[in-house]
Amino acid sequence: MKDYPLSKVYQLLEPGPVVLLTTAHRGKANVMTMSWHMMVEFTPPLVACVVSEANWSFAALRSTGECVIAVPAKKLAAKAVNVGNSSGRDIDKFSAFGLTPVPAKEVGPPLVAECFANLECRVRDPRLVTKYNIFILEVVKAWIDTAQKRPKTIHHKGSGVFVVDGPELRLKSRMP
Amino acid sequence: MKDYPLSKVYQLLEPGPVVLLTTAHRGKANVMTMSWHMMVEFTPPLVACVVSEANWSFAALRSTGECVIAVPAKKLAAKAVNVGNSSGRDIDKFSAFGLTPVPAKEVGPPLVAECFANLECRVRDPRLVTKYNIFILEVVKAWIDTAQKRPKTIHHKGSGVFVVDGPELRLKSRMP
Numbered sequence: 001m002k003d004y005p006l007s008k009v010y011q012l013l014e015p016g017p018v019v020l021l022t023t024a025h026r027g028k029a030n031v032m033t034m035s036w037h038m039m040v041e042f043t044p045p046l047v048a049c050v051v052s053e054a055n056w057s058f059a060a061l062r063s064t065g066e067c068v069i070a071v072p073a074k075k076l077a078a079k080a081v082n083v084g085n086s087s088g089r090d091i092d093k094f095s096a097f098g099l100t101p102v103p104a105k106e107v108g109p110p111l112v113a114e115c116f117a118n119l120e121c122r123v124r125d126p127r128l129v130t131k132y133n134i135f136i137l138e139v140v141k142a143w144i145d146t147a148q149k150r151p152k153t154i155h156h157k158g159s160g161v162f163v164v165d166g167p168e169l170r171l172k173s174r175m176p
Numbered sequence: 177m178k179d180y181p182l183s184k185v186y187q188l189l190e191p192g193p194v195v196l197l198t199t200a201h202r203g204k205a206n207v208m209t210m211s212w213h214m215m216v217e218f219t220p221p222l223v224a225c226v227v228s229e230a231n232w233s234f235a236a237l238r239s240t241g242e243c244v245i246a247v248p249a250k251k252l253a254a255k256a257v258n259v260g261n262s263s264g265r266d267i268d269k270f271s272a273f274g275l276t277p278v279p280a281k282e283v284g285p286p287l288v289a290e291c292f293a294n295l296e297c298r299v300r301d302p303r304l305v306t307k308y309n310i311f312i313l314e315v316v317k318a319w320i321d322t323a324q325k326r327p328k329t330i331h332h333k334g335s336g337v338f339v340v341d342g343p344e345l346r347l348k349s350r351m352p
Binding site: 008011015016017033035036040046050074081084085127128132155158160170171173176 | 184186187190191192193209211212213214215216217222224225226250253254257260261301303304307308309310312328330331332333334335336337338339340341342343344345346347348349350351352
């Protein structure tokens, strides 16, 4: 995996892909599946996400203030669903589903080797956690797997229906 | 346009489409393009979004506390980009780009007739507006245009590159 510029992190998350979120707490790493996230700022890249207190990851994220957002391509869709259908309370999801944890550089939770992008994050503002389970994260380090060419991401439409990235459109936008 | 159940609103926004956001202030309606949004709660549907204070819509949204999120299909991609490239300071974007405002039922800002879904929203929590431009909205009424069959949405990857919805994948998920 290679360094990815923080100023381009929005290009990974703005299109709304299903992502994985890793945490580590008391010596155990865990991973969950997440679709409720959005960009908040370009530089430094800020990301908001919802991690429900019903998720096993919630306590780890709240107490350590660290996570990794990993972006899976289409070939990992079935694994992402398996991750979402199970809990770290019961199993080690990395070994159960054949995902490889790789040490991160800036944070405790691991990268996911099979994902084409990995974003190391720290909780920057927990003010909306209690009421809405919203965490404001800062991406402090980003990685890209350049061996995965033009990865297609997946988007959840509810009840196990996912839409895969289709063709690209290029239009003259003045926006970043 | 027909009623759309509030309990299924997440199926429209969770996949991360580019949306339009309308406001109305001092007798004038406006519309902007937005990709920074996420679901926060299923029922009642809560949505977080970022509307920068650099946007002309910001003052309208903050002072009226009302907006409509309208979801365009692929055929509106060029119009959505035109809306994003211009400001309501300078022009009436509805007439300039051939979008039809339709009165909403619960809020002041208009629906966009050409969009396949329209969500009438009220600001529910402005606590993060000052620091992050994040508005927490509640969707109070939702509409669907059933004449638009299987609409394909668009997702912004940055700098005018959009990815259009491709094929669907169906996987056994226990999640809503």
